Amino acid sequence: MSTTNNPVLDAQNISVVFGGLVAVNDVSFTIPEGSIVSLIGPNGAGKTTFFNVLTGLYQPTSGDVIFDGEYITGRAPHKIASGGLARTFQNIRLFGMMTAQENVMVAMHSKMSAGVWSTTFRTKKQKREEAEAKEFAQELLDFVGIGKTTHEYARNLSYGDQRRLEVARALALRPKVVLLDEPTAGMNPNESAAFVEFVRRLRSERGVSVLLIEHDMSVVMQVSERITVLDQGQKIAEGTPSEIKNNPRVIEAYLGKSGSEASQNVN
Amino acid sequence: MAEETKAAAPAHTSSSNTKWAIGFITVVLAIYAINKFYLPTAPVQVKTFFNSWFSLTSMGEIMIYILMALGLNIVVGYAGLLDLGYVAFWALGGYVAGWLMSGHFDQWTVNFFGNPPAGLPNGIHLNFLLVLVLGGVFTAIWGVIIGAPTLRLKSDYLALVTLGFGEIIPQVMVNGEDIGGFNLTNGTKGINPVDNIKLFGYEFGPFALADKFLIYAALAGLMIILSLRLRDGRLGRAWLAIREDELAASMMGVPLMRTKLASYAVGATAGGVGGVAFATLIGGVYAERFNFQVSIIILSMVVLGGMGNVWGVLVGATLLAWVNNTGLVQFGNIINSATGKNIDFPSFNFLIFGVLLILMMLFRREGFLPEARVRLIMHEEEFSEVAVVTDDIEVEGVHHHEHN
Known part of the structure; x- marks a missing residue:
């Protein structure tokens, strides 16, 4: 499925500061309508914080979130959710x-x-x-x-x-966008492979755009149309899976300085 | 997933509801029939036995306590909000009856399908059913007024604020005999008499206790239906979701404040209706009856019976109300006459309830008759043993983790 350029979700220059700690630093990010995009980065990169800004749980220190053509910055979480921005939780939070x-x-x-x-x-x-x-x-x-x-x-x-x-x-919630926070955590390789197919079905059968936070690189590389990489609260790269795979800054963030042989692991 | 754990699942099956409902109606009708048709012609010993162990006043009171405990159950059991000031709503409802069904405001003379005592037309005398509705609406409004600023608080603070509210309202009633020259509550003397109930041309005076009992049982019955139906509807699900995980609920589009306020308002309404009913049962409103202990007793009914489960709360309310108004006195008399001592057992009621609550918390935290879902979490080890045998390793890991 080709993605249109219309962003269904557009986060502009988001910063989140907790006390003296800059958890997210001036990150801009869009989800084109009908796309499957991923947000990756090492632990503590600010992915979940960023997620929580999108869903209204945290107020960004600066920046704006535009969802479906409306500013939703500062809106109550339940209104954002019922407006069509749904999420799952990294640590399962069912009733x-x-x-x-x-x-x-x-x-x-x-x-x-x-x-x-x-x-x-x-x-x-x-x-x-x-x-x-x-x-x-x-x-x-x-x-x-x-x-x-x-x-x-x-x-x-x-x-x-x-x-x-x-x-x-x-x-x-009949969402337009579903945010999945580490959905394959704890899955075995077979389940993860099946999950890739499942995300595609999400889009084709339920008509939603999908944003993934994911650690499993094979899942991310297979399913994403675009990938954004966060490291220490900053956006260090953005692009298609093949661009990300070969991006030296990404390799460095994940694996340290001597990244050339390590890039094979990312592959 | 294992068949064994599946068996524990559907909690509120409608068939068990039907059984309980039939049981409730049968008991109510039996009490009514015995008192109405059998006791008037029964031997004196039988009469004395019933009047001392199962007096109609105490039975009526039990019905009113069931109504109010179910109301509090919606706040505490369903939505998981600790309310330590529930007595305030009972008091407010009682005073609505005092104001609108008595000669208290003798500067006005209003009679709207009411029942003023013969020769004393002064005061406001509205119809009982109307006062029930007004009492419910009035307390619901107060529920929202109190809830709107306080329900934003985290649970411990909410408990403290409601505790304060439960102290303030009765104090206002005690001191409300001269508010800028206006006698609102008649102070410690209280408001009495409250008019006899009169419905469709029939008057239910102080001696029509069996009929009044039936009226209060009908109110309790309505509250049972309301509780069961709300539980299985949109609001009930949202309340339970908030009880389990507030953040996840809000992330699923549940507006926390509005939903909590709804539970508070429904609970308050039941308290108010209970207050009106109680005023007609004892024929008056007395400020000193509305003390903190009442909040605790009603809360104990909810906890003891099994938080969240309508039938459990009904059993808890019945037991505690009976022990409190009859059981302690009667058993005390027996023990006193057997031992030759003169112990005032009713004055030990809070010692006994306290010990009972501690024992419950130690050995049966889920209450006498818990919701199946609550029993599940309280006795998780028994269930997870089954799960461990049949489940995959991951689930075993999860259970194990939760034990720690």
């Missing part, structure tokens, strides 16, 4: 004691309208809304491949299924 179905349905909260009154009296509208939500939840659980776990508690699911459930839950 463990709720069923898989309920987990997904929580994310439909902003698209539903039932209140105390209509829920207590089970109005026609409420029943229909609830039935549609359940149907959509099942569709999403099927999509991520855990359609049989509908009524199981999230905490009882296997690790891989929990990761899938996080994606299903994010998709329930």
Whole structure:
């Protein structure tokens, strides 16, 4: 799929300072509509901080985030999420004691309208809304491949299924962009390979743009159309996978100064 | 995933709800029938037994406590917000009944389908059902007023602020007999009598206790339905999500403040309705009844019964309310007469509740009748043993990690 130049998400000159520590330093970054892009960098490079700025969890010290044509800097996280910017978490944050179905349905909260009154009296509208939500939840659980776990508690699911459930839950927001924070952490090579296919299906079947934070280089190189590299809070490189692979600054950031033989590892 | 763990999953099955509902209705109707049809002609010993162990006043009180405990359960059990000042809503509801169903404001004479005592038309006398609604609305508004600034706080601070609120409102009531010359609450003397309930032409006076009991049971029943249905709807899911992981909930588009406020308002409404009902049960409103201990008792009902589970809270409320208003006195009498001592057992109620709560926290933290999901987390080791055998290594690792 070719990417258009229209950015669905545009972060301009983002800086985040915690006390004296500059976690993110003047980083600009765009996600073209319909693209799959990755954010990589060594541990502590500021990737997750940057993620948290995009989703409204942190206020940037300076800079702006434009999502779907609107400034969302400083907007409440729940509004950004219901506006169509969904995420998963590096350390899985499901609602463990709720069923898989309920987990997904929580994310439909902003698209539903039932209140105390209509829920207590089970109005026609409420029943229909609830039935549609359940149907959509099942569709999403099927999509991520855990359609049989509908009524199981999230905490009882296997690790891989929990990761899938996080994606299903994010998709329930009917997002335009999904941010996946280290989705292959803890996966074996076979699962990681399958994940590459899954990300492509995310785009083609659910119509979302995808931003990945990822450590598994083979996944990143296979799936990304563009890659941005952060190191110590700064953007050190940006480009296609092949450009990034051969970028001396990237190799240096990952592997230290004597990078020529190390570049084979990145390959 | 293992079949064994699957069996523990669906918690709030509708079939068990039906069983419990039938049980509740049966018990209520049995109490009503015994008191209405059997006791008037029963032998004196039977009458005395029922009146001392299961008096209708105590049964009515239990129903009102069920209503209020379920209200607090929405705040504490569903949304996970610790509220130590719930008595304030009970007090506010009580005073709404005092203001709108008595001769207290004798400078005005209002009668809207009300039931003023014969020959005393002064004061505001509104219909009981209307006062129930107004009491609920009034306390809901107060819930929002109190909640809006405080629900931003983290849980410990929220507990402190609600604790203060629970102290302030009753104090205002105690001292409210002369607010710039206006007698709002009649101070420590309280407001009495509150009008008898009159519905559809029938009056339920002090001796129509069986019928009044049925009215209070109906209110409790409505609250049960409301609790169960909300739990399975959009709001209930959002509350549970907030209880589990506030940050993740907000990242899934749940507006935290609004959702918390909704739980607070629903809880407050139940407290207010309970306050109105209680004023009609005892025929008056007395400031000194609205003390901190009530907040703690109602909270204990929620915790003891099984936080979050409607039926558990119902059992907790029934047990504690009964022990508090009847059990301690009666067992105390038995022990006193057997030992020849003269111990004032009811004055030990908080010692007993305290010990009970400590024992619960040590041995059965999830309450008598927990939600299945709560039992799951509290007894995770038993469940994870099953999981470890059947799961892949990763999951074993996760469980192991959580134990540490």
